[in-house]
Amino acid sequence: MSILYVFTFLLIFPFCSGLRSCTTEEINNLVTNCSTYETKLSWIRKFEISTTEKLTKTRKLCLQASNCYTSIKCQESVEKFEKSRLDCDKDQFVIGGVPNCIEWFFKKIYNANYNECLLENDFLTFNLTTRREAFTFGKQCVLKVLNESQECDPEAVQFITENYLQIVDYLTIKSNDCQDVHSHYHKLHCDLIDDEYNKEYERLIWGDKKVEDTGLFMIQLGRELIECESHSCHNSGGIEIGNLKEEILAMEIYGRNYSWKCLYDIRRPSMKTLMEKLLCLRDSKLGDDQECRRKFVEKICGNGNATEGTETPMVTEYYTDD
Structure with missing residues (x-):
């Protein structure tokens, strides 16, 4: 796509620096005709x-x-053309098989037994310099895993292979633009951790795994999710991060002795409202006080050994209705 664009650009606008400004009629043509395609593109990119x-x-x-x-051979049309070209070049990286394949690769890292070479490189570290080194020196591993995949579209694997350096740039160079490819890939990473975290929580609730095993893994995933969201421009206001920190704190305080009932009570919506009204968590300094948080969790979870039929204690001395 990019080669076609460059060829067209050079053919149609060989001396674009000296182009005149568009006339009123040409501007109307840009708005009436060309903008129609951009509107359709915007809708498809956003909603489909x-x-x-x-x-x-x-x-x-x-x-x-x-x-x-x-x-339309005028200055404004050249500017519109160039912006459209940049946006269209990114489509291949964020739509269809390529992002699906990258997401699949992320999942396999969490199941490192799939391929031993995934253990040798820190592909999902949040230190972008270290991550870049991992993808640079681990290129052979990445392409080997992708080529052996039954889930990745072969054309997507071929595209990633041919554009590997650009993919690495998008994975390791942060952008403040939430519509940028890096932000898109980062969101894929955070969403994956979030999915894994919630799967473990469901296993805990339904008793599919031992509480202590699930809890320890949830703590690990929770910490990763908190860090991932803290680097994401898609995180709004930090409310979810705050609630997640409370969950992780509860697990850390009770170690292997907490019950699923305690975790359920902390996760339910009414507890989120309660946290917002908690006196000692209102002040940012007190909110970072581990003792304040520990007392709050104790009020909800009791001694950490509550059973399924146990009523949840209400918070009184640390809570206000105003």
């Missing part, structure tokens, strides 16, 4: 599920937008 069909649609619309912009 990431599939190969979605990528096909965006490619078609990108070509139509390109043809529209290049048919």
